[in-house]
């Protein structure tokens with residue numbers, strides 16, 4: 001009886017907390033970690049206490065953790081994947097052949113025992129008692145002593161040893177810029193259990209998915225190291241390094257090391273980087289969010305670009321606040337580290353910085369991920385197109401404004417990439433799991449380009465204003481949860497009043513393409529033709545003999561509605577019909593489909609007919 005009452009109140013609470021979804025639940029994990037770093041050996045010892053709350057309706061007999069540093073070992077799934085994929089990441093492999101006849105060698109295969117990465121569990125307790133566990137690659141399987149009942153909590157305590165690998169991908173020691181420690185995916189991290197079950201992918205360097213919770217992390221490291229990362233520093237006067245309040249006295253401890261105490265509420269990851277030669281700069285952004293910058297004090301041409309970055313980052317923050325929703329944390333850090341750019345909780349690791357435009361572009365992209373994947377924490381192993389694609393779309397629009405690029409279609413590159421993939425004949429549906437594409441090339445265009453077009457093309461279908469409202473409402477309703485494609489689709493449907501199931505079905509679940517054509521133009525009779533198998537609504541621009549023009553909109557019947565438009569809305573076009581005829585009042589001399597090029601029509605050559613005398 002007691003349990004039933006508890007469950008009732010839990011469900012009542014969750015229903016209110018997760019507004020839009022009546023039966024939605026999500027797990028919760030609170031971490032307390034104490035980490036002692038041996039910076040010289042690139043090793044660390046960790047103590048971790050995890051309080052895990054089972055909000056699911058299921059009794060759990062096992063729990064699982066990710067041990068992602070174990071991927072950086074010869075023979076790991078990541079290593080084998082590098083040896084079998086046709087186009088391995090150039091950061092992770094060495095080409096011993098030529099450009100024409102490549103012979104790729106995995107860098108992981110060559111790592112020695114003191115160069116590999118690992119997380120070794122030394123002890124593990126459930127509620128104070130030893131518990132049975134086994135390691136399978138990058139997954140730790142824990143057979144609980146006591147099953148975890150719905151609505152109850154358990155405490156898991158472990159001691160572990162870690163070694164930071166030679167920098168291969170995302171994390172490691174001495175990255176390409178010489179940053180000592182890039183600490184991403186570095187701690188034993190509880191796997192997510194959701195409505196689809198346990199999410200247990202072996203780590204092969206792509207995306208991640210985690211459990212929402214609060215982090216309390218203390219890192220002990222040699223005094224000269226500066227740390228940037230997730231979380232608010234609790235003891236700035238005992239650390240200094242640019243975190244301190246200059247008006248107050250520093251209170252540095254004696255001894256070789258400093259203890260950095262961070263707290264991060266409501267996140268699903270904790271990442272940090274450390275280097276003895278970091279410059280640490282701090283500026284305030286909109287709503288008094290502290291923007292921190294950490295970059296190496298070595299190459300003047302790189303330092304110069306990082307010095308100009310804070311002002312742009314302030315603008316980037318304002319742009320996303322306005323167009324997606326208010327950034328809810330008090331801090332964000334742009335940290336030189338990692339390789340390329342990668343998003344984490346309240347921070348990003350970005351390598352390089354020789355080119356200012358690309359440094360700003362990468363910052364805009366990674367910061368946008370704070371909304372699209374971090375706060376709107378879709379499972380990016382499944383719905384990478386909502387992660388990379390939405391980020392690509394919004395960061396391209398942001399760059400257009402912040403860098404004053406004056407592009408009519410900010411994500412036009414996404415269209416070019418997609419057309420290239422279609423021509424290549426290697427398209428795979430966006431239901432393919434992120435790790436399982438046949439090549440990195442196809443994954444990249446699918447996630448970034450096709451995902452970004454998903455939004456701009458949605459704007460074409462429901463109207464740009466409705467798209468803008470959808471993004472704001474989606475964030476408002478689903479932040480701090482794990483939304484799915486259906487959640488986004490339903491938001492767009494409710495905002496626009498237009499049915500969109502067909503759009504997800506064609507664009508995401510299939511590789512069917514869009515190709516419409518103007519079939520004929522006879523005085524005041526226009527015949528349009530659907531050649532590709534994906535149906536769409538059409539915007540049609542007509543020029544008359546007298547020089548005047550008229551715009552038409554032909555909704556797809558399956559939409560059961562149309563976007564708000566100044567154009568003359570014609571009768572809807574059922575997808576089963578291949579041709580569509582309409583009459584104009586005056587004699588037409590020119591017809592053009594989709595004059596703004598928002599529709600990803602794979603053959604635009606046939607979109608226009610012009611009568612010449």
Ligand SMILES: [Zn+2]
Pocket residue numbers: 365366369387388391
């Ligand atoms: Zn990204």
